[in-house]
Amino acid sequence: MAVKVVNWLDERLGLLSIYNLVFDRKVPKVNWWFTLGSASLFLFVVQGITGVFLSVYYVPDPEKAYSSIQYIMNGVAFGWLIRGIHHWGATLMVIFVFIHMLRTFFMGAYKYPREITWVTGVVLLLATLGMGFTGYLLPWNQRAYWATTVGTAIAGTVPVVGDFILRILRGGNDLSAVTLARFFSVHIWFLPVVIVGLISVHMYLVVRLGISSEPKDEAE
Amino acid sequence: MNEEQKQAYLEDYKQEKEKGVKFYPDIIYKDLIVAFALFLLLVGLAIYVGVAAEPPADPSDSSYIPRPEWYFLFLFQLLKYFPGQIEWVGTVIIPTIAVLALLLLPFYDRSPFRHWKKRKVATAIMSIVVIGMVALTVLAAVSTPPQEEVAFATTITDKIVLGQDVYSIHCVECHGAEGEGGEIVGVEGLEGVFLKSISSQDEMYTRSDDTFFAIIDYGQPDLGMPPYGLGYGGELTRGEIDAIVNFMRYTWDDRVEIPEEAAQAGAIPELGPNEIPSYEVHIEPIVKRYCVSCHRPGKKNNNYLMRSFQETMETGDNAPNVIPGDLNSNNILMMNRQEIEAGGPMPPTRALKPELIVIFEKWVLGGAPETAEEAAALSPTEEPTAPITEETEVSP
Structure with a gap:
């Protein structure tokens, strides 16, 4: 019976060929450092799931953002847990993506034929930092407000166009409801879409090219 | 390759x-x-x-020390080395070079070697960069002064309790401990002004929380009420004003019920029949609520400050105002509405409730102990210092 179901599905979806292509392939034997990529992916998925749950109650409005988070922490069942995981997940994700980059660098894994994998990875690292920067403002507490004030002010120091960039980031001269709306939107739409897209390319390449092998200190 | x-x-x-x-x-x-x-x-x-809990954003509170998320600290620290005119070197040039160097790495590093032993330059550069980033992060963490603890509350109960504390300091001198108002005595610039009650039904039923907030924040300068919000030159944060509003609403509005916990926290501890009161348990809550608003620095009070036990016992132009064991201490006489050399009745507008004066008198008479242990040691009925003997165990 089970075989019949699998066969029926496979005839239509081609699951077996995916299995053969992705799961049943041979890869070099590697050490634990090579789990950093999948760990980063896992953390992104965790951030995605907890983030979706948080967006149910979070209100991106200066008047309500703070109290909506108070409500998540005190009123919603396990809201504190979801927020706690999202909060710490952000820190861990930055660490893991960064170390993943270092591992790739020190093992020379960015070299032929994996140049594009590297480029997408660097953009993913920047996008992760962008997620951290935009997400930091959302609780609309003192820490968030002043960190973002200083953070966006840095853009204002760019010669000639600095003021223009600053106004784009803040949606005005000062932090306001517009800033919060922009950061929120970038945090939950723009950057996640970019990240999902790049992860797809990144992983397609990893499967297509195979994970790099541990570099050998050969004297060939 | x-x-x-x-x-x-x-x-x-x-x-x-x-x-x-x-x-x-x-x-x-x-x-x-x-x-x-x-x-x-x-x-x-x-x-x-x-x-970690944080107070809500307060654009008017510029005393807050901005600190970015920890993984941006190294950048923050780096900028300190590029002050003034060359700031953009740190904010634009270096980050741009770093990002481009990383992004284009596979296109300029074209050597076929992968093991670090054959890529010593690359390995060394990256190691130095990473060590530098860690060092800058540590430097930033160490050199940023710690944020001054700001009182803030998140639950309703905490807000009410905090609100009462803030109200007691900043509002009581004019509005009275129960918001009863009356003639203002001893407040510079407002001497003799007559205030309506702010805790009446009239007031509570016709003014929203937002209105209260705005009045405290902006003040009503034409009526003599100064602004208290940081944004208007006052000294209260938005969180503190919000706490005051919550305290007022839950304490004075008879349509809402104060949470049990908040009521208990705000209550003045009761005294047992033969108990000698102590400063920390009984007197401090009374002083905090009824006296400190005027008896703090910068107010008209003959330099008598009451923010701590020490100050209560020792400060003032007519010190000592509390003489242990002596009911003719200045404080007691004045609380009992007598006009003496040290000054007039205290508090000036309305007498303390008799039961509170009794606590004060018992405290002075009992020797004005500071801590609960000292008070227990002075109490006549119990002998806590005596070792437990078999007799005491048997006695009912």
């Missing part, structure tokens, strides 16, 4: 693959272990460390 080297690499990689393992289960298995460990770590952090 030239064609030959590429072919050599692919050939070598093919061999590695043949000697290797299957993606499923070998690799997946390791990945799942790591993912599971990470999940446990996250749940553990969420449960045992949690997210």
Whole structure:
């Protein structure tokens, strides 16, 4: 019976060929450092799931953002847990993506034929930092407000166009409801879409090219 | 890399693959272990460390020391070395070079070697950069002064309790401890002004929380009420004003019920029949609520400050105002509405409730002890210092 179901599905979806292509392939034997990529992916998925749950109650409005988070922490069942995981997940994700980059660098894994994998990875690292920067403002507490004030002010120091960039980031001269709306939107739409897209390319390449092998200190 | 080297690499990689393992289960298995460990770590952090509570954003409170998320600290620190005119070197040039160097790495590093022993320059540069980033992060963390603890409350109960404390300091001198108003005595610039009650039904039923907030924040300068919000030159944060509003609403509005916990926290501790009161348990809450608003620095009070036990006992132009064992102490006489050399009745507008004066008198008479232990030691009925004997155990 089970075989019949699998066969029926496979005839239509081609699951077996995916299995053969992705799961049943041979890869070099590697050490634990090579789990950093999948760990980063896992953390992104965790951030995605907890983030979706948080967006149910979070209100991106200066008047309500703070109290909506108070409500998540005190009123919603396990809201504190979801927020706690999202909060710490952000820190861990930055660490893991960064170390993943270092591992790739020190093992020379960015070299032929994996140049594009590297480029997408660097953009993913920047996008992760962008997620951290935009997400930091959302609780609309003192820490968030002043960190973002200083953070966006840095853009204002760019010669000639600095003021223009600053106004784009803040949606005005000062932090306001517009800033919060922009950061929120970038945090939950723009950057996640970019990240999902790049992860797809990144992983397609990893499967297509195979994970790099541990570099050998050969004297060939 | 030239064609030959590429072919050599692919050939070598093919061999590695043949000697290797299957993606499923070998690799997946390791990945799942790591993912599971990470999940446990996250749940553990969420449960045992949690997210630090922070006061709400207050654009008017520029005393707050901005600190970016920790993984941006190194950048923050780097900028300090490029002050003034050359700031953009730190904010634009260096980050741009770093990002481009990283992004284009595979296109300018074209050597075929992968092991670090044959890439010593690259390895050294990256190591120095990483060590530099860590060092800058540590420097930033160490050199940023600690944030002054700001009182703020998140639950209703905490807000009410905090609100009462803030109200007691800033509002009582004019509005009275129960918001009863009356003639203002002893407040510079407002001497003799007559205030209506702010705790009446009239007031509570016709003014929203937002109105209260605005009045405290902006003041009503034409009526003599100064602004209290930081944004208008006052000294209260938005969180503190919000706390005052909550305190007023829950304490004075008879349509809302004050949470049990808040009522208990705000209540003045009762005194047992033969108990000698202590400063820390009984007197401090009274002083805090009824006296400190005027008896703090910068107010008209003959330099008598009452913010601590020490100050209560020792300060003032007519010190000592509390003489242990003596009911003719200045404080007691004045509380009993007598006009003496040290000054007039205290508090000036309305007498303390008799039961509070009794606590004060018992305290002075009992020797004005500071701590609960000292008070217990002075209490006549109990002998806590006596060792427990068999007799005491038998006695009912």
